[in-house]
Amino acid sequence: MRKYFTDIYLGIWTVLLGMKITLIHLLRPTVTLQYPEEKLYPEKKKKRSGALPILYEWSPPEGYRGDLLLKNDDCIGCMLCAQACPVDCFDIVTERVSPGEDLGKTSKGQPKKLKVLKFDIDMTKCMFCGLCVEPCPTNGLVMTKNYEFSSYNRRDLVHHFARPEKYRKKDSPGSGGVGGAAPTSPPPNVGEEKGGGGGSGLTR
């Protein structure tokens, strides 16, 4: 009989205790971040000072492997990245430089001997292993900390880094520089213009 009443008392007491705890949580500010609009930037910490103490500030750490970026001027077209890639997401077309032409040097001072006509990276295949970045002799291919490049269109996930029109402009300064020739088309000859035909949406 005694146990019966202590059980009832305990039941009511523990429920009330639990309800007190949940009530405290009801009155507490929320911790949710409305992700695309709100992010935990370090400078945001002060704005949210009224909220719960933020236990961590997240920005990608050193060595984070995000989106791939090619510094165009630094690429010598050696294709070491394509060889290193385990999933074959590179599509590179190069052309030997014509005699007498100088493509300049990379920022590290290596001479450039190949025209990079096509440098596509298919990010849908990429598995972010970072093996392509390591062999790059000029540090031209890097992995940025950008992790927000999702897209509604699969084609938008293929990076087109090469700028074939850059070589053409140098070859024929007189041309208007409209559009680039399709990267797969044969490399333009010196002095010959291929004005209207190109325009194959080069994104970068």
Add this chain to the structure above:
Amino acid sequence: MQELTDTLVRFLPFLQAIPRSLILGTLIIIGATVVLAFLVVVAAVSTYVERKVAGQLQARLGPMRVGWHGLLQFVADPIKLLLKEDIIPSNVDRPLYILAPYIVFCGSFGAFAALPYSTRLRISDLNVGIFYILAVTSLVVIGIIMAGWSSNNKWSLFGAMRSAAQIVSYEIPVALSILVAVAAAGSLNLQEIIQAQAGGVHRWFVFRSPFLFLAFFLYYISSLAEVNRTPFDLPEADSELVAGYHTEYSGLRFAWFFLAEYVDMFLVGAIASALFLGGWNGPIFSGPISGAIMFIGKAYLLVLVMMWIRWTVPRLRVDQLMYMSWKVLTPFSFACVLGQGAWMVL
């Protein structure tokens, strides 16, 4: 309704040409439509409030995307349910399967005819109002068993069986604790019960005697089980039975069950506020409109407490559920009835 017909005929003489029963019937249909619209709004707002409360209790935000702070969520959810495909599995008992959601909803809907929103605002002023509500809400269990049986699904059947056991068990403490308030008022008429509580907060039945105070909590706890709300949500225990008796239902048919669940919550709050918290008697005002606001406000406060309990207390086991009903709530409510009787005699 009868009064309203009389008034209408008195003020609009041309109505005398039309038979009285026809006017009354039309008015009843209009009244039912108004109540149905009210119920849909109540249920829709409840779902939004429930999700917001659930979110805030867990330091989350709840719905935020549809409209300002997710306010249009309660419009988006019903639209989604309406647009869904109506699936009837091939091996169900078709007539029962189709009928069940409507019976469940009608059980809750019928009760709203007798609710006293305010002195003038009411559909029907039954002299056995609270008894009628008790009787008509019992229909719900039939609908639930129909749904569980006709679905031809083990989860559904288990949910329905649990629900039957649970609702039948908890009907007793509910009825007994209502009886305490009825005894205190000396009437089954909800208007008279509320009028007996007029004249300030201290006249509300909860504060009139210790037995009424206890009866209020007994009623509230056992009616939580009546409407299958969370510590007693065994009939639809998600983690064990998928969705219990409405596992096989989808789209609009599921929406009826969903609607009934939230309408039931409001009904429990409304009855508790009418019987124990003074109904439309406010601390300051109790007119026809302001009284209705008081009544709905009190009912909604109790609904909020239900949500608060839901996100606090874990689900009971089946044996604990039965223990609580038969060994705790029922004896205590009997004691309340006897105690209130003695209190009134002395």
